[in-house]
Amino acid sequence: MIKINVPFLGEGIEDVTVSTWYFKEGDSVSSGQDVVEVVADKAIFNIESEKMGILKKIVVPEGKAAKIGETLAVIE
Amino acid sequence: MNSAIPNCRAILCKVTDLGVVRYHEAYQIQKKALTKATTKASCELFLCEHFSVVTLGRLADEKNILVDPKEIAEKGIEILKIDRGGDVTFHAPGQLVAYPIFPLDNFGKDLKLFIFKLEQVIIDLLGYFGILSSRLKGHTGVWVGHKKIASIGVGVQKWVSFHGLALNVSTRLEDFSIIKPCGLDVEMTSMNNETETQVEMQDVKKQLILSFKNVFNLEILS
Numbered sequence: 001m002i003k004i005n006v007p008f009l010g011e012g013i014e015d016v017t018v019s020t021w022y023f024k025e026g027d028s029v030s031s032g033q034d035v036v037e038v039v040a041d042k043a044i045f046n047i048e049s050e051k052m053g054i055l056k057k058i059v060v061p062e063g064k065a066a067k068i069g070e071t072l073a074v075i076e
Numbered sequence: 077m078n079s080a081i082p083n084c085r086a087i088l089c090k091v092t093d094l095g096v097v098r099y100h101e102a103y104q105i106q107k108k109a110l111t112k113a114t115t116k117a118s119c120e121l122f123l124c125e126h127f128s129v130v131t132l133g134r135l136a137d138e139k140n141i142l143v144d145p146k147e148i149a150e151k152g153i154e155i156l157k158i159d160r161g162g163d164v165t166f167h168a169p170g171q172l173v174a175y176p177i178f179p180l181d182n183f184g185k186d187l188k189l190f191i192f193k194l195e196q197v198i199i200d201l202l203g204y205f206g207i208l209s210s211r212l213k214g215h216t217g218v219w220v221g222h223k224k225i226a227s228i229g230v231g232v233q234k235w236v237s238f239h240g241l242a243l244n245v246s247t248r249l250e251d252f253s254i255i256k257p258c259g260l261d262v263e264m265t266s267m268n269n270e271t272e273t274q275v276e277m278q279d280v281k282k283q284l285i286l287s288f289k290n291v292f293n294l295e296i297l298s
Binding site (some may be wrong): 009010011012013017019020032034037039040041042043044045046048 | 132133135158159161162170185187188189190191216228229231232233234252
């Protein structure tokens with residue numbers, strides 16, 4: 001099981017808003033594929049999956065905020 | 077903010093002037109360069125002007141379009157939802173748009189630092205033309221007093237940037253009345269407006285490239 005966490009995006013950026021999930025729970029994702037897009041200030045940032053697997057659970061839905069380091073989803 | 081460049085060696089950057097292009101056309105060019113940059117770590121900068129278009133960034137509030145969309149469409153102005161940060165903005169001929177497709181690994185891997193540097197590029201350029209500009213705390217972009225002269229909205233994929241900045245050179249300011257720029261009650265300005273002269277777009281482009289070169293420590297390939 002691997003977690004997709006909000007990465008460090010820069011000094012002074014403490015949280016992001018989830019703008020788009022590219023997959024739904026149960027979908028398979030490949031290694032290096034963008035899984036979720038987040039918004040931080042005037043930037044959008046795509047977060048990819050480090051490994052292939054099934055998107056087991058979306059923890060933070062679209063429109064909700066998450067802190068840096070917080071888990072957005074779980075891949076099995 | 078620390079804007080020191082982690083990599084002291086100049087980064088090669090290809091600059092392409094797209095002229096006046098439709099938004100979608102420039103977007104496709106950006107995406108192609110983005111794909112290349114994510115695999116080859118190449119650095120490209122595209123300059124252009126757009127035919128009139130209203131764009132909505134992610135999480136933009138459509139209420140910030142102040143005129144009936146049908147009326148906007150009748151004027152031949154497209155309204156597009158796009159994958160950049162920021163709210164609503166307006167592009168039109170007379171506005172210089174720059175799309176840096178930069179692997180941010182080379183520039184600190186820090187979104188705030190990248191945006192800070194984009195602001196610096198514009199501030200330095202405007203200084204060359206005798207326009208004193210600055211950042212406004214809490215509001216990304218570049219300002220002349222409390223008037224906004226340039227907007228910034230970026231996207232990042234695999235730590236490569238796309239989208240970028242828009243600087244009003246000779247833009248008809250009354251055209252901004254169809255939107256609430258960036259969702260703010262703000263007055264827009266332009267280089268022409270501030271200098272009370274006709275600033276040449278080609279001169280601004282040359283200076284913008286030089287400013288990018290200095291701020292990002294680039295070696296320019298034309």
